[in-house]
Amino acid sequence: MQLAMVGLGRMGANIVRRLMRDGHDCVVYDVNADAVAALVAEGAVGADSVADLAAKLEPTRVVWMMVPASLTGSVAEEVAAVLDKGDILIDGGNSNYRDDVRRAAALRERGIEYVDVGTSGGVFGLERGYCLMVGGSDTAFAHIEPVLRTIAPGVGEIERTPGRDGDLTPEEQGYLHCGPSGAGHFVKMVHNGIEYGIMASIAEGLNLLDNADAGVREAEHSAEIAPLEEPEFYQFPIDTEKVSELWRRGSVISSWLLDLTAAALHENPTLNGLAGRVSDSGEGRWTVKAAVDVGVPVPVLAASLFERFSSRDEDLFANQVLSAMRLQFGGHKELPAGDVLEAGARKADAG
Ligand SMILES: NC(=O)C1=CN([C@@H]2O[C@H](COP(=O)(O)OP(=O)(O)OC[C@H]3O[C@@H](n4cnc5c(N)ncnc54)[C@H](O)[C@@H]3O)[C@@H](O)[C@H]2O)C=CC1
Numbered sequence: 001m002q003l004a005m006v007g008l009g010r011m012g013a014n015i016v017r018r019l020m021r022d023g024h025d026c027v028v029y030d031v032n033a034d035a036v037a038a039l040v041a042e043g044a045v046g047a048d049s050v051a052d053l054a055a056k057l058e059p060t061r062v063v064w065m066m067v068p069a070s071l072t073g074s075v076a077e078e079v080a081a082v083l084d085k086g087d088i089l090i091d092g093g094n095s096n097y098r099d100d101v102r103r104a105a106a107l108r109e110r111g112i113e114y115v116d117v118g119t120s121g122g123v124f125g126l127e128r129g130y131c132l133m134v135g136g137s138d139t140a141f142a143h144i145e146p147v148l149r150t151i152a153p154g155v156g157e158i159e160r161t162p163g164r165d166g167d168l169t170p171e172e173q174g175y176l177h178c179g180p181s182g183a184g185h186f187v188k189m190v191h192n193g194i195e196y197g198i199m200a201s202i203a204e205g206l207n208l209l210d211n212a213d214a215g216v217r218e219a220e221h222s223a224e225i226a227p228l229e230e231p232e233f234y235q236f237p238i239d240t241e242k243v244s245e246l247w248r249r250g251s252v253i254s255s256w257l258l259d260l261t262a263a264a265l266h267e268n269p270t271l272n273g274l275a276g277r278v279s280d281s282g283e284g285r286w287t288v289k290a291a292v293d294v295g296v297p298v299p300v301l302a303a304s305l306f307e308r309f310s311s312r313d314e315d316l317f318a319n320q321v322l323s324a325m326r327l328q329f330g331g332h333k334e335l336p337a338g339d340v341l342e343a344g345a346r347k348a349d350a351g
């Protein structure tokens with residue numbers, strides 16, 4: 001079938017490649033003309049504006065946006081302005097499901113179908129396929145199902161879940177109509193909330209292993225830090241690169257995120273060059289907010305989100321307040337900032 005892609009970055013370009021590989025016709029547009037030219041060279045039809053894109057499509061037009069989430073609103077407006085009644089506009093980016101609910105209602109009044117597709121798979125999606133979480137009407141879902149089936153991973157080598165017999169269902173092939181508009185991105189939002197939690201637990205566990213030799217480094221502790229009571233039990237120089245590789249094989253916690261961790265540690269065992277400041281694009285925040293709204297406890301997901309804030313020193317003032325109180329009530333003097341930096345550097349050198 002024919003599909004237009006707006007946004008040909010890390011995600012959009014490879015989705016187009018996967019579609020073309022399976023025989024679909026793609027019309028492509030990006031503000032970056034080089035990105036368009038690259039895909040034209042691979043067989044796509046290029047467009048130099050959204051109006052040109054719309055003119056090159058047969059009805060029912062289907063346009064997939066894959067742009068940074070912060071731009072989706074304005075790009076959706078721009079594209080919707082050149083679509084007709086009955087056409088379908090898809091947002092595959094990491095948008096807030098609340099925007100989908102509002103946008104779908106506004107576009108429905110103009111007769112345009114809006115479909116939100118939470119897309120997971122990252123830069124590996126071209127080969128592995130993308131897991132697709134879809135929100136929108138039954139009619140729109142049915143219309144775009146051929147492209148969803150191609151973009152999704154398919155059943156692959158994953159064994160069928162015991163008790164599932166008969167025809168393969170969409171979810172067994174890697175795509176699912178989760179519900180009405182917004183439902184797709186709601187599911188993707190929770191997926192990313194879980195992603196934060198799994199990532200944080202792998203990272204925390206490896207950090208503990210990295211400190212299993214704390215008894216050897218005991219002498220470096222400042223007098224203000226409680227001494228390690230039994231240094232003889234913390235004499236293990238654990239190789240975290242090897243352990244992460246080991247855990248990929250047959251362990252209960254084997255997972256794709258662990259595979260990627262093992263690959264990263266193999267490339268760079270000390271993770272030199274990474275400052276340890278972890279960004280977040282919003283989905284974790286929205287997950288925690290939704291949980292608060294409906295009164296559902298998500299302590300692990302919330303902690304992993306807050307851990308990212310801490311990584312960026314957003315807890316600095318709180319920690320300064322703690323130090324200030326210890327100084328006030330007990331005369332406890334903390335290391336001045338310069339000495340803390342030196343102590344950190346000593347630990348990094350030792351590692
Ligand atoms: N990179 C990832 O692992 C994943 C990203 N996403 C989501 O997919 C969306 C796209 O992400 P990426 O491909 O990683 O971003 P990217 O930054 O690599 O690509 C975005 C593309 O959009 C183009 N663009 C910007 N403004 C435009 C406009 N007005 N009209 C046409 N094109 C425009 C840019 O030139 C660029 O080529 C985002 O919403 C992101 O959150 C979703 C899942 C995974």
Ligand SMILES: O=C(CO)[C@H](O)[C@H](O)COP(=O)(O)O
Pocket residue numbers: 094119120121122192195279280281282283284
């Ligand atoms: O959707 C994704 C993976 O599933 C994107 O890579 C997303 O950017 C990850 O979230 P964050 O940037 O908040 O870490």
